[in-house]
Amino acid sequence: xxxxxxxxxxxxxxxSVVSLAYMAVTPLMSKRYAAKWLYYIWLAVVTGWIFPxxxxxxxxxxxxxxxxxxxxxxxxxxxGKRLMPMVVGHETGWGSPEALWxxxxxxxxxxxxxxxxxxxxxxxxxxxxxxxxxxxxTDFKAAGVFRAVKAEMKVVRQVHIRICPGITxxxxxxxxxxVILLPPVPFRSDxxxxxxxxxxxxxxxxxxxYKALVLLATAVHWxxxxxxxxxxxxxxxxxxxxxxxxxxxxxxxHRKRYGETIIAVVRxxxxxxxxxxxxxxxxxxxxxxxxxxIMDTTKKKSGIVILGIALIATIGTGAAFAVSSAGKPVGPAxxxxxxxxxxxxxxxxxxxxxxxxxxxxxxxxxxxxxxWLAAGQENNFGRAAWAKGETVTWxxxxxxxxxxxxxxxxxxxxxxxxxxxxTGTGTVTITVPEDGDYRVYVKNHAKDVVRFxxxxxxxxxxxx
Numbered sequence: 001x002x003x004x005x006x007x008x009x010x011x012x013x014x015x016s017v018v019s020l021a022y023m024a025v026t027p028l029m030s031k032r033y034a035a036k037w038l039y040y041i042w043l044a045v046v047t048g049w050i051f052p053x054x055x056x057x058x059x060x061x062x063x064x065x066x067x068x069x070x071x072x073x074x075x076x077x078x079x080g081k082r083l084m085p086m087v088v089g090h091e092t093g094w095g096s097p098e099a100l101w102x103x104x105x106x107x108x109x110x111x112x113x114x115x116x117x118x119x120x121x122x123x124x125x126x127x128x129x130x131x132x133x134x135x136x137x138t139d140f141k142a143a144g145v146f147r148a149v150k151a152e153m154k155v156v157r158q159v160h161i162r163i164c165p166g167i168t169x170x171x172x173x174x175x176x177x178x179v180i181l182l183p184p185v186p187f188r189s190d191x192x193x194x195x196x197x198x199x200x201x202x203x204x205x206x207x208x209x210y211k212a213l214v215l216l217a218t219a220v221h222w223x224x225x226x227x228x229x230x231x232x233x234x235x236x237x238x239x240x241x242x243x244x245x246x247x248x249x250x251x252x253x254h255r256k257r258y259g260e261t262i263i264a265v266v267r268x269x270x271x272x273x274x275x276x277x278x279x280x281x282x283x284x285x286x287x288x289x290x291x292x293x294i295m296d297t298t299k300k301k302s303g304i305v306i307l308g309i310a311l312i313a314t315i316g317t318g319a320a321f322a323v324s325s326a327g328k329p330v331g332p333a334x335x336x337x338x339x340x341x342x343x344x345x346x347x348x349x350x351x352x353x354x355x356x357x358x359x360x361x362x363x364x365x366x367x368x369x370x371x372w373l374a375a376g377q378e379n380n381f382g383r384a385a386w387a388k389g390e391t392v393t394w395x396x397x398x399x400x401x402x403x404x405x406x407x408x409x410x411x412x413x414x415x416x417x418x419x420x421x422x423t424g425t426g427t428v429t430i431t432v433p434e435d436g437d438y439r440v441y442v443k444n445h446a447k448d449v450v451r452f453x454x455x456x457x458x459x460x461x462x463x464x
Contacts, residue, residue: 004052005105008220011052014317016226019045022310023233027289029306030240035293037303039241041310042234043210048314049217049227108223115219123274130173134164134181145189149196159203161196169265172199172278175208191261197246202278207238215275235279240293247294259294262287359444367458371442372451378443380409384458386432393430397453398423402446406454408438416441423450 022045026038137143146161157178164181171181180199187195202208214231221227243262247255266287359373361381373379386392386408396406406428407418418441419428432438444450 005101005108007052008108011049011317012221012224012227015045015049015221015314016224018048018310018313018317019226019230021313023229026233026237029303030293031298032301033303033306034300035237035241035244037307039234039237041303041307042230042237043213044307044310044314045230046210046213046217046234048317049221049230050213052220111222112219115222116215119215119219119275123276126274126277127173129166130162130164130179130181133166134162134179137161137163137182141189142187142192145192146196149193150200153197153200153204155200155204157203159200169279170195170199172202172208173274173276175212175276178203178208190257191264194246194258194261195265198242199278201242201245205242207242207278208276210238211235211276211278218275231275236289239279240290243290243294252295252297255294255297259291262290262294367456369454369456370451371454372449373442373444374449375444375447378405378441380439380441382440383411383437385437386435388432388435390432391429392432392457394428394457395426395455396421396423396428397425397455398450400446400448400450400452402444402448402450404450404452405441405443405445407441408432409441410434411437411439418443420445423452 022041029038137146143161150159160177160179162179162181163184165184167181168183170183173179173181180196182195214234218227218231243258247258250258359371359377359379361379362370371379392408394406396404398404400423402423403420404423405418405420407416407430409416417430417433419430421428423446440454440456442454
């Protein structure tokens with residue numbers, strides 16, 4: 001949970017910058033690029049909000065400082081000659097950094113569940129009202145307009161149209177059985193045709209599922225005010241894109257009539273709506289922008305290049321923002337390599353004896369490990385899940401003479417699967433015997449202290 005929450009924080013900071021930048025340039029790009037493309041570019045950004053993990057690189061343009069985690073030191077246990085990690089320098093009670101992380105992650109998880117529950121409950125209550133009070137359209141003229149518009153737009157999906165007294169503006173609801181809801185007010189045939197075309201565009205584009213993704217992003221990042229700004233921007237852009245498709249190929253007169261229809265519809269707008277329905281009205285400022293867009297007849301370009309830039313920016317947030325621990329390098333907190341003078345005075349021993357000094361590990365990224373072990377000592381650290389038959393290949397670099405044993409140790413059975421290699425530069429290849437969790441295992445078979453660099457294929461997490 002802690003690692004996932006850190007990834008969520010990193011994602012939230014990075015995607016905030018991407019979203020704010022895109023919101024800032026959207027008014028300029030709307031003059032050159034089609035509204036449909038600007039709308040679907042947001043979909044790439046929303047996906048970046050939902051999936052927090054990004055590829056990380058060794059350097060970062062910006063650094064997000066998080067509270068420092070405890071330093072892990074190792075000391076030998078005489079009986080089993082195995083080095084067990086221990087936490088020093090910080091309390092382990094409720095005031096410790098570990099406990100703080102757990103509490104913070106717990107608050108985030110509860111907040112996400114509460115946000116989702118509130119939206120689902122609100123939508124459920126709204127749909128309960130709709131199912132109770134709405135009724136099928138009985139006006140033959142309105143039903144005929146609906147059939148004609150549906151045939152004109154080549155909508156083959158089954159869509160129902162109903163009158164609902166509890167609403168004041170047309171809307172679309174229903175993920176699997178879409179229903180267009182109309183307020184109980186009389187519409188002229190041309191107004192009704194415009195409204196139905198608008199809602200059927202939402203049906204063809206599956207906009208309700210798009211809204212569900214936006215809601216999920218809002219729930220995951222409920223603590224970030226930028227995600228709410230993004231949600232409003234997407235809703236407004238979605239209506240503009242819908243208007244654009246409805247008016248495709250139409251002249252000034254039709255556009256003017258369509259704008260008048262929208263103004264008439266939203267004049268008595270109320271707050272009864274949910275996040276999982278379409279909505280004709282997105283506020284005064286959004287309506288002003290929308291009307292200018294309706295009357296804009298200039299030919300717009302596709303936004304493939306802008307979409308590519310948005311995807312690169314979304315994926316690249318892992319390179320631009322690296323989570324660090326109070327200025328420390330990215331990765332778990334490893335034990336510092338002991339002082340050189342102390343290591344040199346470490347007592348040597350025979351192959352039968354037990355080392356009096358243990359060892360240490362340091363890393364700048366959690367994958368390239370600088371390890372030292374006293375004579376005859378062993379250690380295991382980290383944790384990762386592997387499937388049977390997977391091949392693990394690590395590189396080893398050591399300038400001292402001796403023999404190392406490097407491999408993996410099963411967390412459940414404590415069995416070690418390793419290879420012995422002469423110190424120098426080489427590789428270790430291990431085939432995972434069974435599905436399960438494993439730890440990195442190292443042992444020094446030399447009679448003297450040995451220092452070596454072990455390059456792992458991925459981050460194995462904290463030492464504990």
